[in-house]
Amino acid sequence: MCCGAMKVYQSVLLLFCCQFLHTLALDCAMMSGNLKQIDAGSGSVVGVNNLNEVFILEDNIFTKINMSLNHFSVGPAGQLGVDSANNIFKFQSGSFIQFPGEDCINKMTCHAHFF
Numbered sequence: 001m002c003c004g005a006m007k008v009y010q011s012v013l014l015l016f017c018c019q020f021l022h023t024l025a026l027d028c029a030m031m032s033g034n035l036k037q038i039d040a041g042s043g044s045v046v047g048v049n050n051l052n053e054v055f056i057l058e059d060n061i062f063t064k065i066n067m068s069l070n071h072f073s074v075g076p077a078g079q080l081g082v083d084s085a086n087n088i089f090k091f092q093s094g095s096f097i098q099f100p101g102e103d104c105i106n107k108m109t110c111h112a113h114f115f
Contacts, residue, residue, distance in 0.1 A: 041074045048072050067096050
């Protein structure tokens, strides 16, 4: 392909991107409230505010979960959080279950029980 044809190709591609790809943008909206930490993954959005209250986004509304955590994260292993005493918790079936962190770290035995 010569230089002139390449420039035409690039121009057409740029025009296509400007005209059509904007429709793939997310439709974002402001939500009231403040979170010090937010995480999204595996189809879930979670967060923690300055009072260490935990929230999960359900139907575009952040729902408060009765738990105090410093950090709350989501991923392939599920929804996991850590409290101020460094205890690990997993959110399962609508409630938090304490995760045997020391056993997992020292013996690597938690995989079959919690994942």
